[in-house]
Amino acid sequence: MSKIDEKEIKRRFEVISRFEPSPEVTVRDLERARDNLIERTTDWQKRQQNIWRIIMKSKITKIAAAAVIIVAVILGLTITGGPDIASVTWAEVIEKVEQIPALSFDMTTEITYPGNEKLTIQSENYVAGDYGTKSSLYMNGEVFVVKYRLPNKNLAYIIRPKDKTYMCIDLSDEQPAKGQDTDDPRTWLKMILSGDYTKLGHKTIDGIEVEGIESNTSGIAGKDTIMRLWVDIETNLPVRIEVEGQKMEAGEKRPHRFLTENFQWNVGLDESIFEPNIPPDYKMKER
Amino acid sequence: MIERQKKILQLLDTSGPRLHRLLARLTRREDVVGDLLQELFLRLWNSKAFDKAEDPFAYAYRTAINLAFEWRRQQQIRNQPLEGNCPVVQDNSSVLGKMVQAEELEQILDAILRLSDLTRDVVVMRYIEQASYEEIAQRLDKEPQYMRSVCSKAMARLRELLASEKV
Numbered sequence: 001m002s003k004i005d006e007k008e009i010k011r012r013f014e015v016i017s018r019f020e021p022s023p024e025v026t027v028r029d030l031e032r033a034r035d036n037l038i039e040r041t042t043d044w045q046k047r048q049q050n051i052w053r054i055i056m057k058s059k060i061t062k063i064a065a066a067a068v069i070i071v072a073v074i075l076g077l078t079i080t081g082g083p084d085i086a087s088v089t090w091a092e093v094i095e096k097v098e099q100i101p102a103l104s105f106d107m108t109t110e111i112t113y114p115g116n117e118k119l120t121i122q123s124e125n126y127v128a129g130d131y132g133t134k135s136s137l138y139m140n141g142e143v144f145v146v147k148y149r150l151p152n153k154n155l156a157y158i159i160r161p162k163d164k165t166y167m168c169i170d171l172s173d174e175q176p177a178k179g180q181d182t183d184d185p186r187t188w189l190k191m192i193l194s195g196d197y198t199k200l201g202h203k204t205i206d207g208i209e210v211e212g213i214e215s216n217t218s219g220i221a222g223k224d225t226i227m228r229l230w231v232d233i234e235t236n237l238p239v240r241i242e243v244e245g246q247k248m249e250a251g252e253k254r255p256h257r258f259l260t261e262n263f264q265w266n267v268g269l270d271e272s273i274f275e276p277n278i279p280p281d282y283k284m285k286e287r
Numbered sequence: 288m289i290e291r292q293k294k295i296l297q298l299l300d301t302s303g304p305r306l307h308r309l310l311a312r313l314t315r316r317e318d319v320v321g322d323l324l325q326e327l328f329l330r331l332w333n334s335k336a337f338d339k340a341e342d343p344f345a346y347a348y349r350t351a352i353n354l355a356f357e358w359r360r361q362q363q364i365r366n367q368p369l370e371g372n373c374p375v376v377q378d379n380s381s382v383l384g385k386m387v388q389a390e391e392l393e394q395i396l397d398a399i400l401r402l403s404d405l406t407r408d409v410v411v412m413r414y415i416e417q418a419s420y421e422e423i424a425q426r427l428d429k430e431p432q433y434m435r436s437v438c439s440k441a442m443a444r445l446r447e448l449l450a451s452e453k454v
Contacts, residue, residue: 005446013414014414015388016396020308020311021308022317025317025320026304026308030324032324033299037292037295037296037328037329038296040329041291041292041295111300114305256301
């Protein structure tokens with residue numbers, strides 16, 4: 001055993017400090033923590049909704065709650081002056097994409113770690129109003145997670161091919177199951193277009209002439225998120241959505257970048273795409 | 288999605304990798320880090336102090352240190368080297384050499400357990416996460432000079448603890 005002096009203690013600390021968990025393990029654990037957190041916090045919200053239902057059963061509390069809501073609405077409208085969508089053309093973008101029953105798109109997520117190391121996750125995504133959503137997440141060209149959200153069946157699946165495991169989640173009463181959620185880029189469009197934005201002018205993406213806007217808001221990538229939307233000037237349909245977050249933490253900025261592109265609007269998606277088809281040797285993980 | 292849920296998910300997205308790495312370093316066990324990370328974020332979700340924290344990351348970071356050392360207390364790991372996932376460990380001699388080195392690292396992490404909460408946090412930030420005194424002071428809302436003094440005393444205490452363990 002080495003002699004225990006300050007130098008030796010520092011040497012041991014140095015060895016410990018050089019340990020980096022593998023990117024695969026990091027991504028897997030982060031994904032699991034996220035799933036677990038969503039599951040638990042959604043349960044909590046359900047309990048809160050039950051409390052609300054109990055309140056609304058009482059006549060006195062019902063009247064009091066109604067009064068509070070009316071005052072809040074009046075104050076809110078007085079202060080903010082209501083929603084303000086500046087341009088009719090841009091408003092048409094939302095109207096148009098909301099009428100589209102099915103779409104597919106690719107997303108690239110880039111996370112910058114300390115030491116400027118970058119982790120890149122790519123995903124292929126399908127959204128169909130009739131069936132739900134499917135996302136296949138890739139790292140280093142290998143699929144590591146496939147997610148299904150099937151609102152009609154009130155179920156979601158998270159499949160991990162490498163581990164040969166899957167989770168089945170009951171979506172009953174969960175709000176995102178009933179409508180759009182953060183997996184649907186249309187949710188992002190609304191975030192961009194519902195606030196102030198600046199026009200970025202015209203440019204060409206993949207041979208398509210597009211017009212862009214930029215919004216600076218608290219979005220999915222933390223405070224001061226920059227979101228850019230590029231729309232085909234002929235079809236009024238989005239071609240690319242860029243989201244960049246620079247969140248300050250303990251004196252450091254940690255960048256996240258999401259690039260959503262290769263949109264196929266109003267694409268015909270067969271129901272079989274949304275069928276999990278879990279191989280029989282995969283083990284179900286308990287929630 | 289409610290604001291609080293969004294806040295915690297944002298913290299997971301932005302700081303999750305760093306917290307994960309910290310837990311991995313303090314436990315030296317890749318197989319338990321995932322569970323600890325889940326536990327960490329559930330603790331934050333259930334914590335009223337987290338809501339009031341001016342720097343959510345700093346709060347989460349200290350909670351992660353507490354959690355990792357709680358785990359060490361429960362486990363009191365001995366002679367469990369990393370299963371081939373510590374490529375930087377400079378040991379090219381023998382299996383015995385690796386065991387000795389693993390024992391040395393466990394020994395020092397267990398010695399940190401016996402320091403006070405503040406000293407433990409400072410030692411982890413300074414020597415394991417290689418943070419500057421200024422950064423540590425900012426995170427703990429203290430003076431850099433005081434952090435330097437805490438480190439100096441901690442080093443003396445660790446020497447004592449490790450020397451007595453050897454006897």
